[in-house]
Amino acid sequence: xxxxxxxxxxxxxxxxxxxxxxxxxxxxxxxxxxxxxxxxxxxxxxxxxxxxxxxxxxxxxxxxxxxxxxxxxxxxxxxxxxxxxxxxxxxxxxxxxxxxxxxxxxxxxxxxxxxxxxxxxxxxxxxxxxxxxxxxxxxxxxxxxxxxxxxxxxxxxxxxxxxxxxxxxxxxxxxxxxxxxxxxxxxxxxxxxxxxxxxxxxxxxxxxxxxxxxxxxxxxxxxxxxxxxxxxxxxxxxxxxxxxxxxxxxxxxxxxxxxxxxxxxxxxxxxxxxxxxxxxxxxxxxxxxxxxxxxxxxxxxxxxxxxxxxxxxxxxxxxxxxxxxxxxxxxxxxxxxxxxxxxxxxxxxxxxxxxxxxxxxxxxxxxxxxxxxxxxxxxxxxxxxxxxxxxxxxxxxxxxxxxxxxxxxxxxxxxxxxxxxxxxxxxxxxxxxxxxxxxxxxxxxxxxxxxxxxxxxxxxxxxxxxxxxxxxxxxxxxxxxxxxxxxxxxxxxxxxxxxxxxxxxxxxxxxxxxxxxxxxxxxxxxxxxxxxxxxxxxxxxxxxxxxxxxxxxxxxxxxxxxxxxx
Amino acid sequence: xxxxxxxxxxxxxxxxxxxxxxxxxxxxxxxxxxxxxxxxxxxxxxxxxxxxxxxxxxxxxxxxxxxxxxxxxxxxxxxxxxxxxxxxxxxxxxxxxxxxxxxxxxxxxxxxxxxxxxxxxxxxxxxxxxxxxxxxxxxxxxxxxxxxxxxxxxxxxxxxxxxxxxxxxxxxx
Ligand SMILES: Cc1cc2nc3c(=O)[nH]c(=O)nc-3n(C[C@H](O)[C@H](O)[C@H](O)COP(=O)(O)O)c2cc1C
Ligand code: SF4
Ligand code: FES
Numbered sequence: 039x040x041x042x043x044x045x046x047x048x049x050x051x052x053x054x055x056x057x058x059x060x061x062x063x064x065x066x067x068x069x070x071x072x073x074x075x076x077x078x079x080x081x082x083x084x085x086x087x088x089x090x091x092x093x094x095x096x097x098x099x100x101x102x103x104x105x106x107x108x109x110x111x112x113x114x115x116x117x118x119x120x121x122x123x124x125x126x127x128x129x130x131x132x133x134x135x136x137x138x139x140x141x142x143x144x145x146x147x148x149x150x151x152x153x154x155x156x157x158x159x160x161x162x163x164x165x166x167x168x169x170x171x172x173x174x175x176x177x178x179x180x181x182x183x184x185x186x187x188x189x190x191x192x193x194x195x196x197x198x199x200x201x202x203x204x205x206x207x208x209x210x211x212x213x214x215x216x217x218x219x220x221x222x223x224x225x226x227x228x229x230x231x232x233x234x235x236x237x238x239x240x241x242x243x244x245x246x247x248x249x250x251x252x253x254x255x256x257x258x259x260x261x262x263x264x265x266x267x268x269x270x271x272x273x274x275x276x277x278x279x280x281x282x283x284x285x286x287x288x289x290x291x292x293x294x295x296x297x298x299x300x301x302x303x304x305x306x307x308x309x310x311x312x313x314x315x316x317x318x319x320x321x322x323x324x325x326x327x328x329x330x331x332x333x334x335x336x337x338x339x340x341x342x343x344x345x346x347x348x349x350x351x352x353x354x355x356x357x358x359x360x361x362x363x364x365x366x367x368x369x370x371x372x373x374x375x376x377x378x379x380x381x382x383x384x385x386x387x388x389x390x391x392x393x394x395x396x397x398x399x400x401x402x403x404x405x406x407x408x409x410x411x412x413x414x415x416x417x418x419x420x421x422x423x424x425x426x427x428x429x430x431x432x433x434x435x436x437x438x439x440x441x442x443x444x445x446x447x448x449x450x451x452x453x454x455x456x457x458x459x460x461x462x463x464x465x466x467x468x469x470x471x472x473x474x475x476x477x478x479x480x481x482x483x484x485x486x487x488x489x490x491x492x493x494x495x496x497x498x499x500x501x502x503x504x505x506x507x508x509x510x511x512x513x514x515x516x517x518x519x520x521x522x523x524x525x526x527x528x529x530x531x532x533x534x535x536x537x538x539x540x541x542x543x544x545x546x547x548x549x550x551x552x553x554x555x556x557x558x559x560x561x562x563x564x565x566x567x568x569x570x571x572x573x574x575x576x577x578x579x580x581x582x583x584x585x586x587x588x589x590x591x592x593x594x595x596x597x598x599x600x601x602x603x604x
Numbered sequence: 605x606x607x608x609x610x611x612x613x614x615x616x617x618x619x620x621x622x623x624x625x626x627x628x629x630x631x632x633x634x635x636x637x638x639x640x641x642x643x644x645x646x647x648x649x650x651x652x653x654x655x656x657x658x659x660x661x662x663x664x665x666x667x668x669x670x671x672x673x674x675x676x677x678x679x680x681x682x683x684x685x686x687x688x689x690x691x692x693x694x695x696x697x698x699x700x701x702x703x704x705x706x707x708x709x710x711x712x713x714x715x716x717x718x719x720x721x722x723x724x725x726x727x728x729x730x731x732x733x734x735x736x737x738x739x740x741x742x743x744x745x746x747x748x749x750x751x752x753x754x755x756x757x758x759x760x761x762x763x764x765x766x767x768x769x770x771x772x773x774x775x776x777x
Contacts, residue, residue, distance in 0.1 A: 075731050079746035111733030264621075274682025277730035307621055312629050312666045313729055315742070350622025351629050353664035356727070370624030370652075372663040387621060429732060431684040437733040469683065503732075505683050519686050523727065529663075 041206050045332025047340060052209065052218055055331070059210025063168065063200070065122060067100045067144050069093075072116040072198055074107035074284040075277075075316055081133060082115040088137040100144055106285020108198025109439035110155075110185055116198065119149050123171040125157040126199075128180070149174070156180045163195050165212025165408045185436050188455050190417065192425045193401050194441050197285035202320050205327040208288040214333060216407035217292045221299055221341045229300040230256065233403065235411035237423040242268055242359075242396030243474065243500050243576075245489040248403075251393055254383045255301045258391035263303040265393045266386075267294055267400055268364060269310040269317070272356035273472030274523065276503030278427040279397040281439055283310070283317040286401075287324035291347065293400030295333070296407065298345045301393050306345055309364055311352040321349060356473070356527040360575050361394050363529070374529045375575035396501070398427060419445035422488035426502055432469075433460045434506035442487075449483040452506060463508040467591070471500030473520050473527070474580035476587030477513060496587040498580065513592040514599060517584045518546040524581035535578030538569040542585065554600045563589060605635060605642060614649055624650060628660065628667060636676065637668040665726075672722035673715045675760045677740050682728030684735040689749075693736050696750040697723050700757065700764075720761065 041058035071086045093100050108116055113130035120126045127149045139150040157177040160169040181187050200207040220229050234249030271279040283290060298306045310318055325347050328334040336344045350368050357363050358373035365387045367373035386392020402424060406414045415423050422444035430440045435457040452465055459465045467477045476497035485491050489499050525539040542565050545558050566582030573579045613630045617623040631642055638661055647654045661667040679694050701721055703714040715722040731737045734746025745756055754764055
C-alpha cells in the first residue's frame with residue numbers, strides 16, 4: 039500500500055514520500071468512493087465492489103480507492119473522480135447501478151453528468167494547496183453549493199479527498215510536516231507555547247485551554263507520564279470524532295505525537311469505544327503505517343524522541359468518557375468516577391500524570407503548528423478560536439457533518455447550512471451537547487455557538503451534536519428520553535444521581551401519561567437543582583439540563599399534558 | 605473457541621493498559637457472548653479473580669453473558685434515531701419476530717424461539733445522519749422504516765409471514 043521503503047529519517051525523505059503520495063492523487067484517472075460508516079450504510083460497499091469488478095475485468099488504467107466522508111451525509115453514497123489536469127468532480131446519490139456509466143465516462147475523460155454535484159479546481163488542505171485542474175465549465179463549483187459555502191474546513195480539510203488507509207496521501211497534502219519540524223527544530227516548551235498562543239480550547243465539552251493542560255502535565259512530578267486521546271464519543275447524536283478518525287486517522291496520530299513530545303512522554307493511548315469497529319480498524323492500520331515509516335516507535339528521526347501509541351477499547355458505558363472513569367476503565371476496572379482532586383494531570387492512569395484530550399482537540403494541533411497561532415486566532419471569535427465540527431442531525435433537511443468557525447449562529451447552521459426542517463416543516467428547537475446539554479428554542483437561534491453563549495442559554499457545547507426538533511416533536515418526551523438515558527447510564531456510585539434521576543424519570547412518565555400535577559413540575563425543578571448541585575461527576579451534574587431547559591422554554595407543553603389529564 | 609484463537613487473543617495485548625477490556629471485547633466479538641468457561645480461563649491467564657471480571661462484564665453493556673441467536677439485530681435508540689421513529693422500528697421487529705416487548709433500557713436482549721434472531725438495543729452507532737438505523741451481524745442499514753424490515757430480515761433467512769418480500773435490494777432510499 040505505502041510506496042516508500044524504510045523509515046523516514048530526514049525532511050528530504052518526507053519530500054520523497056510527498057511526491058509518491060501526490061502521484062497517487064493526481065497522475066492517474068481515479069475513482070474514490072466515500073466509505074465511512076455512513077457511506078457504507080447506504081450501499082457504498084456494494085458500489086465499490088461493482089466498480090472494482092468492472093475496472094479489473096476491463097483491465098482499465100483507473101485507480102479505485104476508498105476515501106472518508108466529505109460530510110454531506112444526506113447525499114451519500116458520494117464518489118469523487120479525478121482526471122489528470124481537470125477539476126475533481128463530486129458525484130452524489132450514486133448506486134451500484136451507476137457503476138458502469140461512471141467507468142465509461144472516466145474512460146472518455148469525462149464524468150457522468152446526471153450524478154454530478156459539484157467540482158473542485160483547487161483545494162486548500164491548509165497545510166498544502168493542491169491544484170486539481172481546469173475545465174468542466176458547466177459544473178457548479180463547490181463554493182456554489184449552499185451546504186458547503188458557509189463552512190470553513192480546517193479539521194475536515196482532507197476528509198473525503200484522501201485515502202485514510204494510505205499514509206502517503208496524508209503526507210502528500212502536508213501531513214506529518216508539523217510533527218517532523220517540531221521534533222527536529224523546536225523544544226517542547228516552544229510547542230506548548232504555540233498551542234497556548236492559539237487559544238485552542240478542548241473540544242471534549244468543557245473547553246479547558248489545551249496548551250495549559252499540556253503545560254501542567256509537563257510540569258507534573260514523575261518522569262513516567264501518559265498522553266491519552268478520549269475517543270469514547272458516547273453522546274448519542276454526535277459522530278464527529280468517528281468521522282475524523284475514519285476519514286483522516288493520521289491527523290489524530292500526528293496531533294497525539296506532537297502532544298507526547300510536548301509533555302515529555304513516550305506512552306500514548308487512544309481510548310476508543312467498541313461500537314466504532316471501522317474507526318478502530320483504520321486507526322490500527324494508520325499506527326502500523328506510521329510505525330513502518332519510523333514516525334512512531336524508537337528514536338524517531340534520530341532525534342532521541344521515542345513514542346508508542348496503543349489502542350484501548352471501551353465497552354459501552356457512557357460514563358467512561360468522564361476522565362477519572364476513563365482512567366479506571368483503561369486499568370481494567372469498572373468505569374466509575376472518583377472525586378477530583380487529584381486531577382488526572384497529577385494522578386491519572388496507574389497513578390501517573392496523564393493528559394487527556396478529545397480527538398478533535400488533537401486534530402487541531404498539526405495545523406496550528408504549520409500555520410501558526412496568529413493564523414489560527416484569526417478564525418472564530420476571541421476566547422473561542424478556531425472551528426468546531428458539528429453533527430447536524432434529526433429533523434433537518436441537510437443532515438451531515440458541518441464545520442464552522444466558533445461563534446457562528448445556530449440560525450446559520452440550521453437554516454442556511456441545514457436548509458431548515460426536513461420536508462419543509464418548521465423547526466421548533468435544537469438540542470445541543472447530548473445528555474449534558476439542553477434544548478434551545480427557535481426564537482433564540484441568533485445565539486452564537488460558542489462555549490459561553492450555549493451555557494447562557496442553559497445548554498452546553500458537549501462534543502458537538504446538534505439534534506434538530508420540528509413542530510411534531512414533543513419536548514416533554516425529549517426530556518424524558520434524556521433522563522431515561524442518563525438513568526440507565528448512571529454508574530450508581532452516588533445517591534443524588536442514582537436515586538434523583540430515577541425519581542425524575544418516574545415524574546416525567548407520570549406527566550407523559552397525563553397524570554401529572556402542577557406540584558410535579560415544581561418537584562422536577564427542585565430535584566433537578568439538587569442533582570446538579572450534589573452529584574459527584576459531570577454526568578449527574580449536567581443530566582437535569584434537558585429537563586430544566588424544556589421547563590424553561592416549553593413549559594406550555596408540560597402544562598398542556600397536565601390539563602389534558604384533569 | 606479453540607486454544608489457538610484464545611491464545612492469539614491473549615497475546616494481542618502486551619501492555620497492561622486496556623488489556624482486560626480488550627481481551628473481553630475480542631471474545632465477545634468472536635463468540636457473540638462471554639461464555640463462563642472462557643471467563644475462567646481469562647481469570648487464570650490474567651491472574652484476576654473471576655468476581656472482578658464478572659463485575660466488568662455486567663457493568664459494560666457491550667458484553668453479554670448469555671448465548672445469542674444466529675443473527676444479531678441491534679436497533680439504535682440514540683437521540684436522532686429516537687426522534688425519527690426508532691421506537692416503531694423496535695415494535696415492528698418485536699411483532700414480526702414474535703418477541704415480547706419488555707424494558708427498552710439497560711441490557712434489553714431477546715431471542716426468537718427458533719434461535720434465529722436476537723434483538724438488542726444500542727445507543728448510537730455514529731450513523732445518526734441516516735436515522736433510524738439498525739445493525740444485523742455487522743451490516744448497517746440506514747433510513748429504516750417499518751415497511752423495509754421484512755425485506756431486511758429475509759436476507760438473513762427469515763421466512764416471514766407472507767408480507768411481500770420486495771425485489772428491491774438497495775436499502776438506501
Ligand atoms: C459523563 C461524561 C462523558 C464524557 N464523554 C466524553 C467523550 O465521549 N469524549 C470526550 O472527549 N470527552 C468526554 N467527556 C469530557 C472528558 O471528561 C474530558 O473533559 C475531555 O475528554 C477532555 O478533553 P479536552 O480538554 O480536549 O476537551 C465526558 C465527560 C463526562 C462527565
Ligand atoms: S453522578 Fe452519576 S455517574 Fe457520576 S459518579 Fe455519581 S452516580 Fe456515577
Ligand atoms: S443516534 Fe442512532 S446512530 Fe446515532
